[in-house]
Amino acid sequence: MTGRRRADTDRSQQLVRDQLDAQAVLAPRFARGAFGERQIATALMALTRPDGAGRQRWFLMIDRAWPGTRSANVDMILIGPPGVFIVDAKEWTSQPQIHAGVLCAGLDNRQAEIAKVKAMIRPAQHALARRLQIVADIVHPVLAFAGHSVHRNHQGVMLLGVKELRPTLAGELPSRLSTADVTAVHEVLAQVYPAYEPCNLPADRVAVQAAAQVAGGLFEPQDILDAEVAAATARPMERWMTFLHASQLAIVRRTYTGPARISGPAGTGKTVVGLWRAVEAAKNTTGPVLLTSLVRMVPRVQARLLHQMRPDLAHRIDCVHVHGWAARFLAERGIEVAYDAAAAENEFSHAWLAMRGSPLAALDPRPVYWRQEIDVVIKGRGIAERGQYRASARPGRQLRLTEGQRDLVWDLYERYQQRLVHRGIADAADLLMRALAEARREPPQPGYGAVIVDEVQDLSLTALRLVSAVAPPGANGLLLIGDCRQKIYPGGYRLSDAGLSITGGRSEVLTVNYRNAPAILDAALDVIAEQRLEDIDGTMVTGRPADLAVTHGAGRVVRVSEETESQLENQAVAAVRELAAGGGYGEVAVLCYRGAQARRYAALLRREGIPVVELDAYTGDPTDRVKVGTWHKAKGLEFAHVLLPGPSSAITDAAKGYQSDDESATLARHALHVAMSRARLTLWLGETSRAPAKPGALA
Known part of the structure; x- marks a missing residue:
């Protein structure tokens, strides 16, 4: 890690310490004052770190639904080599004791807790016996006590204080499950005891220093940090994608007096903040919440993540890409727009033939x-007249056009538009323009309580005007989320072009990367490091931000070079199998620059017996299949391990000797940066001898 990117050590450590407090979001019961549960969870989280070989030997599930009950929950389920432990966390004022065969707290009879925790384990016993043929005694009921020291067994229930949890469960009991068995049991019980998260974001934050004090020095500070980080990163990627850092809670709950903006480099948690702000808006407004983006897949995955986060509120959050929203809005108004992308492309080809x-x-x-x-x-800018186009700014378009050349472009536009009108069809830009005109005439009813736009840098000006038109006025009405370094589509705008001014306290910049290992982040930033970019507020930023901090160091960049494409494909298949051995195929993605290459790799993996889901069909549900798709379709997603076969093709394809090559190369580098920054633990870059192994800034 270079000095440019090395954060101040004390600051980084403090940021990591804050992650313990973020469990108030991940396991919302903690937010209601059950601080003892926080202590107990911290003790158990320490077991979930991968071993020296990178294998996950322990899994911890927090706050799960109790099957067969309407609202009851199971505090924690710990799965490891000794078996399954169903943990009911207790924070009693009095010391737990056994009097005359009865569990008591002081003078109070608490024997009912024994029957309750025994009942909790039955669904696990039945499911494991039925699905995996595992005997019932592998499942243990545990009452775990915060603030007390206890170590005994009572009527088949383990009674353990928080100090005794780890030594007993990890040290005193014999191993009965292999690593593969542990994983299989975890997969079954994750279905039997589904996530239960029906509560609010925390109203108060509890400092990590206080946690250490209340714990009475039970753990060294680094133990707490390691346990929290291990627990967060050990979750399936789809769960990790909703992880909110404690330092971001204030942004989630902040009131903005007008349109607001959140920016920051890849991996800093912008989308997660947007998801949780959508939840907050759904809680605090009467109207629906619109969460939108340019690409089709991002809202689809976000809808699934929101359902995992808050199933009670997810139905009030409308997740749809901006073109899908426009088509639906016009249809609801009875306005027929024959949007046909393929036919429109054909009509443009005919118009170009004449030019x-x-x-x-x-x-x-x-x-x-x-x-x-x-x-x-x-x-994209809503230009209606030739003279207007002659004088218009063209943000993002690096090829300069004279007035005469602009006239020729306008001639081409008129030919194309005439052909569309003759066919009675519309293209994607027409769809947005018509939706904007209708929204300005009469906004949607009922109105939205809030509008949140992800990847805003990729919108056209017309699209930005559309989302602004349907956003409610006043506080927290419109939130724009994005990063100019990740702009992968042509064109551009300034916020002022849409009549928006976002300054002062309504603009947030996130500067801590929670996703990427330092080596991966360095490699991804190297691709755009030398660029100076104009942000949507008109300011200039560098490709490599100077104040970016990271929170963990595990990870690697693997560079492979082979003589032929066939040899490279064999290497990729071997790498997929190796990476999947640590955490399953669902943690691996193969991302390609071109769609044809992605389809070829998907077919290759299937022939090799490796399960695949193409990103076009990916919904955000956890699945033990390799994700395969293009760099562009991976936008907004992240994976533990990412393979990029032939990444230099993006750079070489942009160098065709045309005057527009600079613009093409800029977009290609941005797309490559996006693809590389999807990886959390492993980034695999594979080239053939027909292309340089380390093209340009990939060196």
């Missing part, structure tokens, strides 16, 4: 560049 001998082709013979000019500048 391909023009000076535009000398600037760039690729029709895609001129199609983008129409989509993101003319239609």
Whole structure:
């Protein structure tokens, strides 16, 4: 890790310490004052760290639903080599004692707690016997006591104080389950005892220093830090993607007096903050909440994550990509728009045929560049007249156009638009323009309680105007989330173009990376390190931020070079199997620059007997299948291990000798940066000898 990126040690340590407090969000029962549960969970979390070989030998599930009951929950379920421990956490004022065969707290009879915890284990016993043929005595009921020292067995129930938990469960009991058995049991019990999270975000925060004091010096501070980090990162990636750091709680609950913005580099938790703010808005407003983005898949996955986080509120949060929202909105108004992307592309090809001998082709013979000019500048900025286009700014478009060249572009636009009208069809930009006109005429009813936009840097100006038009006025109405370093689509805008001004206390910049190992973060930032970028507020930022801190150090970048594509594919298959051995196929993703390459790798893995889910079909549900898709479709997602076969193709494809190459290269580097920064623990970069093993900034 370079000096540029090394955070102040004390600051980084304090940020990691705060993660214990974030369990108030992950296990919301803690937020209601059950501080003893926090102590007990911390003790058990320390067991969940991977062993020296990177294997997960212990799993801890917190706050799970009790099957067969309407609202009761199981505090904790610990699974490890000695067996399964169903833990009921207790914070009694009086010392637990046994009098005349009865469990008591002081003079109070608490024998009913014995029957209760015994009942809790029965669903586990039945499920394991039925599904895995595991005997019932592998499951142990445990009453765990915060603030007391106790170590005994009473009527088949283990009574343990918080100090005795780890030594007893991990040291005194014989191993009965293999690592594979532990994983299988965890998968079964995660279904039998589903997540139970029906509570609010915490109203108060409890400092980690206080936790250590109340615990009476039970653990060294580093034990607490390690336990918390291990517990957070050991969860399946879909659960990790909802992890809110304690330092971000204030942002989640903050009241903004007008439109607000959250920015920051990849991995700093912007999307997680947005998810939790959506939950807060659903709690505190009467109208629905709109959570939207440009790409189709991000809202789909976010909808599933919200259901895991708050099943009682998820139905009030409308997760839909901006084009899907526009189409639905127009349909609800009875406005027919025949959106047909394939047909529109065909009509543009015909329009370009009449122009391909023009000076535009000398600037760039690729029709895609001129199609983008129409989509993101003319239609994307809502330009209606030739003279307006002549004078218009073209943010994000690095190829300069003279007035005469702009006239030629306008001629192309008119030819294209005439063909669309003749066919009676619309393209994606038309869809947004018509939705904007209708929303301005009459906003949606009932109105939204809040509108949250993720990956806002990828929107066109028309799309930004649309979401602004449907957002409620006043406090907390509109939140924009994004990072100009991750802009992967052409075009651009400034907030002022949409009449938005976000300054002072309504703009947050996140500067701590919780996702990537330092080596991975360094490699991802190297790709864009030399760039200076204009942000949507008009300020200039560097590709490598100077004040970015990291919170953990485990991880690696693997570089592979082979002579042929076939050899590289064999290496990729071997790497997938190796990485999956530690945590399952569901922790691995193969991301490709082109869709054809992604389809080829998906077919390759299937032929090798490796389960695959393509990102087009991925819903955000935990699955033990390798995720395969393009860099663009991985936007907004993250994985423990990421393989990028042929990453230099993005850079080399941009170097065609055209005047627009600089712009193409910028977008390609951004896309590569996005793909690389999806990885948390392992980033695998594979090249063939037909391309340099370390292209440009990948070196």
